[in-house]
Amino acid sequence: MPIDPTAELEITAFEWVPRFAQGQVRDLRPRWACEEYGLPYKVRLVSAIERPEWYFQDQPWGQVPFVRDGEVGIFESGATLIHIAEKAGALPPVGSQERASVLSWLLAAFNSIEPFVMEFVNCAVFSRTEDWAPLRQPSLLETLHGRLSRLETALGDRAWLAGAFSIADIAMASILRALPDPAVLAAHAALAAYVERATTRPAFQRALAAQLAPFAEHDPSKQKEGA
Structure with missing residues (x-):
């Protein structure tokens, strides 16, 4: 499912990370869940190098992912997976x-x-x-x-x-x-x-491609070349 800038569910991710970490950053997990369950989401990018001070109010250690779903904010990838699965009706019944x-x-x-x-x-x-x-x-x-x-x-x-x-x-x-x-x-x-x-x-492949896409755009070495 393509990223939808009008979606209510928002995943915070890093705009760029070094090559060894690309494809491994944990926002991949909620992205994958959204793709599996057909939930549209939008992305908010933050710097991994100079993390904005305001972001620590969402995630105490400045890590990703952070998921905003309307008025609900969730950090830690496991918590985001539970929230997304519940939202999609993909968790079995309570008590089962x-x-x-x-x-x-x-x-x-x-x-x-x-x-x-x-x-x-x-x-x-x-x-x-x-x-x-x-x-x-x-x-x-x-x-x-x-x-x-x-x-x-x-x-x-x-x-x-x-x-x-x-x-x-x-x-x-x-x-x-x-x-x-x-x-x-x-x-x-x-x-x-x-x-x-x-x-x-296919859902994993779409989530991986979506995570990787901003890294090329925000690659510091390319930005220096274009300066």
Whole structure:
């Protein structure tokens, strides 16, 4: 679904980030949910380099995404996914096992998988030149593989985590695709196939293209060339 500047639902995103982060910024998650559920949205861009002071009133740490839906403001990507799914009528009924499964897997993605993935990203990418990084990686990888093995076992032969495709899969696939070393995920064939299924969905492809589009327009190097 194309972005609609008249939409009531607004997603705040960064106008530009360095290349290594492009396609990984977390506004991709609510964008993906809107695309899956056919909800129009508009975008408010802010600078990731010089974050405007007023934005901290919306998001205390100046991060994205922040979603505004009429008078309702939501920060943290998990909260935005729940809000969007509820708005679209895509969450199972309150009190049902189906709803409990979706929410359990959603929170598992953020609490039981993402911290270990991000620690690996920090070690392998952001802190790779530090003396401690090569010493930390073996034990970190062992722990990460243990987490992924448990996830793979829980997934079993199902296509998606909680029955039908849901916001839990948006969260989990977004996190797993952030692994900077393809060999880590390749060691877990079922999870690699799971991420492939998720990221080949047309809704994901549209959300990714929408996130990437402003980065070329606001690329600082191009702006300097045109100055």
